[in-house]
Amino acid sequence: xxxxxxxxxxxxxxxxxxxxxxxxxxxxxxxxxxxxxxxxxxxxxxxxxxxxxxxxxxxxxxxxxxxxxxxxxxxxxxxxxxxxxxxxxxxxxxxxxxxxxxxxxxxxxxxxxxxxxxxxxxxxxxxxxxxxxxxxxxxxxxxxxxxxxxxxxxxxxxxxxxxxxxxxxxxxxxxxxxxxxxxxxxxxxxxxxxxxxxxxxxxxxxxxxxxxxxxxxxxxxxx
Amino acid sequence: xxxxxxxxxxxxxxxxxxxxxxxxxxxxxxxxxxxxxxxxxxxxxxxxxxxxxxxxxxxxxxxxxxxxxxxxxxxxxxxxxxxxxxxxxxxxxxxxxxxxxxxxxxxxxxxxxxxxxxxxxxxxxxxxxxxxxxxxxxxxxxxxxxxxxxxxxxxxxxxxxxxxxxxxxxxxxxxxxxxxxxxxxxxxxxxxxxxxxxxxxxxxxxxxxxxxxxxxxxxxxxx
DNA sequence: ACTCTATTTTTGGTATACAAAAAGTCCGGA
DNA sequence: TCCGGACTTTTTGTATACCAAAAATAGAGT
Numbered sequence: 001x002x003x004x005x006x007x008x009x010x011x012x013x014x015x016x017x018x019x020x021x022x023x024x025x026x027x028x029x030x031x032x033x034x035x036x037x038x039x040x041x042x043x044x045x046x047x048x049x050x051x052x053x054x055x056x057x058x059x060x061x062x063x064x065x066x067x068x069x070x071x072x073x074x075x076x077x078x079x080x081x082x083x084x085x086x087x088x089x090x091x092x093x094x095x096x097x098x099x100x101x102x103x104x105x106x107x108x109x110x111x112x113x114x115x116x117x118x119x120x121x122x123x124x125x126x127x128x129x130x131x132x133x134x135x136x137x138x139x140x141x142x143x144x145x146x147x148x149x150x151x152x153x154x155x156x157x158x159x160x161x162x163x164x165x166x167x168x169x170x171x172x173x174x175x176x177x178x179x180x181x182x183x184x185x186x187x188x189x190x191x192x193x194x195x196x197x198x199x200x201x202x203x204x205x206x207x208x209x210x211x212x213x214x215x216x217x218x219x220x221x222x223x
Numbered sequence: 224x225x226x227x228x229x230x231x232x233x234x235x236x237x238x239x240x241x242x243x244x245x246x247x248x249x250x251x252x253x254x255x256x257x258x259x260x261x262x263x264x265x266x267x268x269x270x271x272x273x274x275x276x277x278x279x280x281x282x283x284x285x286x287x288x289x290x291x292x293x294x295x296x297x298x299x300x301x302x303x304x305x306x307x308x309x310x311x312x313x314x315x316x317x318x319x320x321x322x323x324x325x326x327x328x329x330x331x332x333x334x335x336x337x338x339x340x341x342x343x344x345x346x347x348x349x350x351x352x353x354x355x356x357x358x359x360x361x362x363x364x365x366x367x368x369x370x371x372x373x374x375x376x377x378x379x380x381x382x383x384x385x386x387x388x389x390x391x392x393x394x395x396x397x398x399x400x401x402x403x404x405x406x407x408x409x410x411x412x413x414x415x416x417x418x419x420x421x422x423x424x425x426x427x428x429x430x431x432x433x434x435x436x437x438x439x440x441x442x443x444x445x446x
Numbered sequence: 447a448c449t450c451t452a453t454t455t456t457t458g459g460t461a462t463a464c465a466a467a468a469a470g471t472c473c474g475g476a
Numbered sequence: 477t478c479c480g481g482a483c484t485t486t487t488t489g490t491a492t493a494c495c496a497a498a499a500a501t502a503g504a505g506t
Binding site: 037038039049053069070071072 | 486488
Binding site: 013048069070071 | 458459460461466467468469
């Protein structure tokens, strides 16, 4: 097992445990429905139960596990309804973020790393680095939210992005090329300060992602 | 001090500590900027540090305290920017909830306790029970979100409502009468299945609440 | 008054213990 | 064989005691 708290352990233990377990869940090493026992994890990662509890608590907030009183934590079972709900909430928040980002850019705020992320994605696609494409794509969405300037929005969206990452691990997505094109259009709208256009483009871009993910997940769920 | 874990303490200690501290913050007993020391709280409430830590962690997620590594938790300082951000995110999520609630009612789902809450508010206003009016008003908003049927949305909105309660404790609101009229219109739109109208009414109702709260808070912040 | 140092507090973490609730196991009877 | 209840084991939630290291505070010297 490659997952031990190696090297400098002067970092926050709870944070490390959180990351490791999260990685395990997203990568599918912890299958859905599996119980996460405190002692088990604390022995596996060589920490006491306290950081483990803290990590589990955070995993629960972020929607990866479900806990039951006196029964502990279980890796959540993702349903199609969950995915639909996730896309609906993303539509609410990310379209607003796109509009606000455009408004702020129009008002003179810097455009952040938007263009840069887009260029990097281009490179990653050309090089066939699929993992990087996914990561950069997610970073693009996160950057838009960051550009909205609304800290509460950023905070509210964070758990949604975590879930997206998880879902993408289970259900593959549509063409990276198509997505990048949409990102480019959206990027131009935001950097051009065109708020309504940014809103519309963000809406259709997110909505276009729904069906493929639902289909992909449906296959994984019922083989 | 009336705040000790009295009676049957067979309930979750962490939950009780959370509630008690939260109550203290909302009621203004813990002023903004005050440090929340683990030992202090554990002695005050007669529990060990573990439930206290868990409670503080949850208070942080819900936006009531801020924690700094090795320095612990501090009651957050609410700024006007925070209030604006909160209203913006509420506009995103609650208007969507109102629309969805109307759609679902139109599709035959039950209308929940919406009408009932409205009637109770009427009574509370007539009786001059101001606290109940505020509580019922908040419950009305929560009920709309619940009727949206989106569990992720419900979850995402919960911390926002907690913050609203806090803010209303600091800055008083506009006329209960006016608000109730708006609630009534919104209720009718939802129960009538008029999705677009529900959306519009929810939007203006929330937006109308912004200025008074900002003004009220500005006075409290700078006396 | 102001800065630098020494002392005390406080956090984040470990280890251990224990009651009570779940979960798991076993056994006898239909 | 299958079922249901009694018994045993696990696991959580919490308490207590303790520690290193960082932060806050007090103190001393200029």
